[in-house]
Amino acid sequence: MPSLSDSPPSRPPPVPVETHPNRSVGLKEQRALPDPTRLAPEDAYYASSLLRARPSSAHYDDSLRVLNPNAVHATSVAALRLPPAVPGVGGRKEVRKLRGTSRRRRRKGAWKKLLWVKQSYPDNYTDTETFLDHLQRNPRVRPYDFWPLVADSTVIVQHVCSVAIFVCCFVGIVQGRVSPVSVVCWGSVGTALGWVFWDSWILREHAESVHVAERASEGDDGSSSSSMTSSVNPSGATSSRPGAQKENQVHGLGLSMANNEPNQIASRKGPACGGDVDGNTQEPASPLSGPASDSLGGLSHEADMSPMFSSRNRQRLSTVKSAFLIYFALLGLSPILKSLTKSTASDSIWAMSCWLLIMNIFSFDYGSGEGAGATKFPASLSTNAAVMASTVLASRLPSTTHVFSLMLFSMEVFGLFPIFRRQLRHVSWTGHVLLTLTLVLVAGGAVGITLRGGWAAFVVGSILGSILTALTMGGCSWWLISLQKYKNVVTGPWDPARPIIRRHWD
């Protein structure tokens, strides 16, 4: 090759040098303290030296420190640094004087991570300092703590328990041990009680949010741009109810949307009650702009106290109305539901309802109803699966009364009970824990009775069930935490950037 005959002398074997005049930290110091969040070049091909091995030797806390996003923040913020295109000669001289040792660098010039400059380094030169410079590991990981994790898992336990109770009730009804009417009566009494509680909580929140809105309107800012009636502004609630706020922080919960849901359901249930809702003091359909709601809160607070209560009553009335609507619709539909799956074999029904209930458990919205953590699956998927499961189960029952009772009970368990649970967790953490305990005990007992029968079986089932639940909760939480050390999310400049667009044009 004619052109290459002269190339070898011009490319002497490269020696790693300081690549950048600005990177003034000595090489040796950096070598001695490798940044654990960065890969060394060796990591790429010595598979054994990857992070996976590192935390196993170190204590778990150390690995968590590695996972900690704050440690990585510095590198994440640094944009792709560009060395100056042509480093100033004067600056280079100064640096050289300071170091005075690297003779090679003087001859060759520093390697730059640029393509447009002709460099005297071979193409496969790997600069040990800038190589994988912008690699980040686990940039957005949030380490879990054991007890909060266990506390959060109670939500799942509650739901699984209520499903178990429902299934046991169905088995009892089918086997003739339990009267369907008594089941639905107890269920309805519980629902009514729950509604009374829920209503009082809503009332209290009304009063508080009105207070907040009043104070906010006296101030100058529009911090209470949320609607004055229902959605509690967490920042606003801090002063009036410090205890509740602390709970919210501890358990990572905030419930501003939960209150909206029952009303929405109510207005969905009957077209009649949709018209009743007064736009002034009830939910505004869309969040009002800040100043408007402020003036609303400021002007109408004292004058509106009594109309608000009356509208409160009107809403109660509409709830009762829609409850009766559902009641009678269900009563009318029961004969149809009874013969719905006559031609289907029972085996298929059991299998189908099993799958539907599993679907319900897995797609249930366990979140606190915050807008930010919106679930991927719509909550309606879960509810629909449950209703369909109870429909096919109900069609196995002998009489219309049975079918009606089971359907009503399933509405209560799968439709209304979750709303109550969510609100309860928001309002009182002790209540939430007590409810969880009760549910676990009842579910365990119900399973015991279903399997064996008798009150002894109930007690044994409760005890076994609660022990099993506690072990599962602890075990799963511990497992999840111990799995965290395998987390190895690698991001870098090669990932497609997420565009940040301020407003949408539609």
Next chain:
Amino acid sequence: MPYNIAMVSDFFFPQPGGVESHIYQLSTLIDRGHKVIIITHAYKGRTGVRYLTNGLKVYHVPFFVIHRESTMPTVFSFFPIFRNIVIREQIQIVHGHASLSSFCHEAILHARTMGLRTVFTDHSLFGFADAASILTNKLLKFILSDVDHVICVSHTCKENTVLRASLDPLMVSVIPNAVVAENFRPAEPRSVKPIGPNDTITIVVISRLFYNKGTDLLIAAIPRILASHPNVRFIIAGSGPKAIDLEQMLERNVLQDKVEMLGPVRHEEVRDVMVRGHIYLHPSLTEAFGTVIVEAASCGLYVVCTRVGGIPEVLPQHMTTFAKPEEDDIVLATGKAIAALRSNKVRTDRFHDQVKMMYSWTDVAERTERVYQGISGDISPEEFYGYYPGEGLEASGDRVRSFALIDRLKRYYGCGVWAGKLFCLCVVIDFLLYAFLEMWFPRANIDIARSWPKKVHQRNENHSLGNEQKNDRDRLHAN
């Protein structure tokens, strides 16, 4: 010493694109005395052997195409015809392109089985998160665990490939793309008339209108740029799924007289579009190299681009304004660029000559040739891979990849607990297939193709052919 090189990729002309033209332009290696053939799959209306005008021989192998001109990955079925072509053309080096091309992966695997040196060029960036990337990365690891050398188009691309395939970084070279500067000249008599404060400035955007090309950013930024700079016009060329959104935005804001949509343009016409403008806006979200911004700079356009992927390495600072991939920042950067042009601080008339100095295919061919020399042992490994005392890098050895089956199996076995065993199985089957083919279709029955006559190097090459044949036989016996 001239080599016989086979470039293998699913992507080649008549399909247009960056990889395609890269492969075509690399055939400037022919001018340096090498013999280059291209193996690709059959395109509609193109099957069999074709010669291109510069003496480049293209094999269009009939194969089942599944998605966007990628062939069906059938690990072994390509082997018989590949072996035939390789023996017929006396290939010594197999050079595969593009990580989504299963043709290239299979060719590298078979070539290693046949005892040939292999090079792989990566043109794209991949993440690590989604399922498709995980699968692609595993396959890439399989193929690249036995490759002799890898070429990446930018340093970011190198980091990415090294991580994805767990490679020794010294086995990866960075050789950028280039442009044919003659095809991207600035407008002819550019009478260097300074842009006045009220003259119209035209912003050009040429890209496929896809999500990852940042069309959403473009859609959000255009109305704001036009609102704050009255004497600015846009020319947008390209087509894609986001074209409808773009047109909707134009209609909603009534900007039709300020934004010209050209639709898809052919690569030959790109220069004619570019020279109509002053600024080139490139809002892409990921880019391994970004040839188009080099082309724009070569046409004398000031470049505004997002700081993603390998883009910051491509052009010097006086030719570009960088923006974060955010709507606000793009508006800001474009405003800065317009102000810089209006104040005549930027000497765009010099860009063409500067770009010509930076990127040329002759340079790329020269550097690729050095890679070939390195892997064939014409340059000593110490010189090719460099010597780093006390770095620990030389400890990994194994850079000169031996063809012994047991060594190859060792390399594949390290790919993963289950994957390693699966890959070993594939390699063993491939080897048995090779032995079977050697018996069934003996080498002696395969005709040797005559090379395209060349003016220079003729004698030299004939001489080497004889040697090569002998070498091949020897290697076969050794196996």
